[in-house]
Amino acid sequence: MGVKKQVGRTVVTAFPHGFCAGVERAVQTAEAALKRFQPPIYGFKAIVHNRQVVEALTAKGIVFVKKIKDVPKGGTVLFSAHGVAPAVRTAAGARRLKIIDATCPFVSKVHAEVRRYAAGGYAIALIGHRGHDEVIGVVGESPERVVVLENESEAENFQAADPAKVAVLTQTTLSEDETERVLKVLKRRFPGLVTPARSDICYATTNRQQAVKALAKTCECVLVLGSASSSNSNRLVEVAESAGCPAKLVSDLDSLEQLPDLKTMQALGLTAGASTPEPLVEAALAVLRRRGFRRVRKLRVAKEDLHFSLPAEVREEKRF
Numbered sequence: 001m002g003v004k005k006q007v008g009r010t011v012v013t014a015f016p017h018g019f020c021a022g023v024e025r026a027v028q029t030a031e032a033a034l035k036r037f038q039p040p041i042y043g044f045k046a047i048v049h050n051r052q053v054v055e056a057l058t059a060k061g062i063v064f065v066k067k068i069k070d071v072p073k074g075g076t077v078l079f080s081a082h083g084v085a086p087a088v089r090t091a092a093g094a095r096r097l098k099i100i101d102a103t104c105p106f107v108s109k110v111h112a113e114v115r116r117y118a119a120g121g122y123a124i125a126l127i128g129h130r131g132h133d134e135v136i137g138v139v140g141e142s143p144e145r146v147v148v149l150e151n152e153s154e155a156e157n158f159q160a161a162d163p164a165k166v167a168v169l170t171q172t173t174l175s176e177d178e179t180e181r182v183l184k185v186l187k188r189r190f191p192g193l194v195t196p197a198r199s200d201i202c203y204a205t206t207n208r209q210q211a212v213k214a215l216a217k218t219c220e221c222v223l224v225l226g227s228a229s230s231s232n233s234n235r236l237v238e239v240a241e242s243a244g245c246p247a248k249l250v251s252d253l254d255s256l257e258q259l260p261d262l263k264t265m266q267a268l269g270l271t272a273g274a275s276t277p278e279p280l281v282e283a284a285l286a287v288l289r290r291r292g293f294r295r296v297r298k299l300r301v302a303k304e305d306l307h308f309s310l311p312a313e314v315r316e317e318k319r320f
């Protein structure tokens with residue numbers, strides 16, 4: 001594993017980690033909506049896949065629901081960073097809901113690609129995880145044309161009516177390496193496979209995975225702060241493990257306090273998924289300091305300065 005000699009017990013923190021531009025925008029959109037509109041504001045599904053973020057927004061007044069019919073007619077609904085299927089927008093329209101749309105622009109791009117390929121008569125292979133909110137929304141753009149492929153074996157068995165007209169898209173938060181393996185199968189089976197000009201895996205996912213690979217080279221274990229429902233956090237654990245370093249998803253400070261096997265470690269890696277708030281990272285560093293990791297070293301693989309503007313609904317005075 002090539003563990004470097006460290007001076008004293010050290011936490012090596014990966015940069016970038018934590019909030020990406022899409023999550024930052026979604027959280028700021030929710031906060032702006034709370035200021036701008038009459039409560040209650042209903043969040044359709046978790047705004048981002050992080051328990052602490054959802055709890056904090058709930059405490060501020062957002063009411064999270066799982067079904068559009070749980071939003072009273074004429075109410076205000078906030079769509080999450082993961083996006084929604086057109087059928088959800090139709091259902092919201094039928095209830096005369098005011099929509100505030102916090103869908104990440106990178107997810108909206110995948111929706112647009114589905115519409116474009118579907119209009120061109122392509123069968124669309126979507127590499128992703130079936131039950132994930134983002135995938136459910138993307139499939140909803142053209143359920144008759146999109147087939148979700150979770151792994152290489154599903155790619156081997158994928159059938160298209162016209163093998164010359166197949167396009168491939170991906171969920172934004174997948175493992176780059178795993179996706180490449182599935183793509184390789186599709187490219188072999190469908191030589192004319194059409195792919196978007198730029199990968200659908202977003203910059204934040206790519207950067208955090210590169211950073212965790214660097215951590216894996218220099219640490220005895222990597223801790224990933226993030227909720228169990230967070231796709232990109234789970235992928236960070238897998239990427240570290242694939243690089244030969246044990247890794248663990250840590251969803252809260254209690255579980256960090258209870259980790260039994262940190263005593264013998266000299267170099268512990270720490271990173272956080274794209275929906276994990278920075279105060280949790282700071283609090284985790286404080287816990288680790290108490291547990292004997294007196295030094296903190298930063299390991300930066302990329303700089304990020306992308307920020308999205310907020311949706312028009314919360315920017316303009318009278319949108320509705």
Ligand code: SF4
Nearest residue numbers: 020022104106172202
């Ligand atoms: S992880 Fe990527 S796609 Fe998902 S919200 Fe962040 S920037 Fe957008």
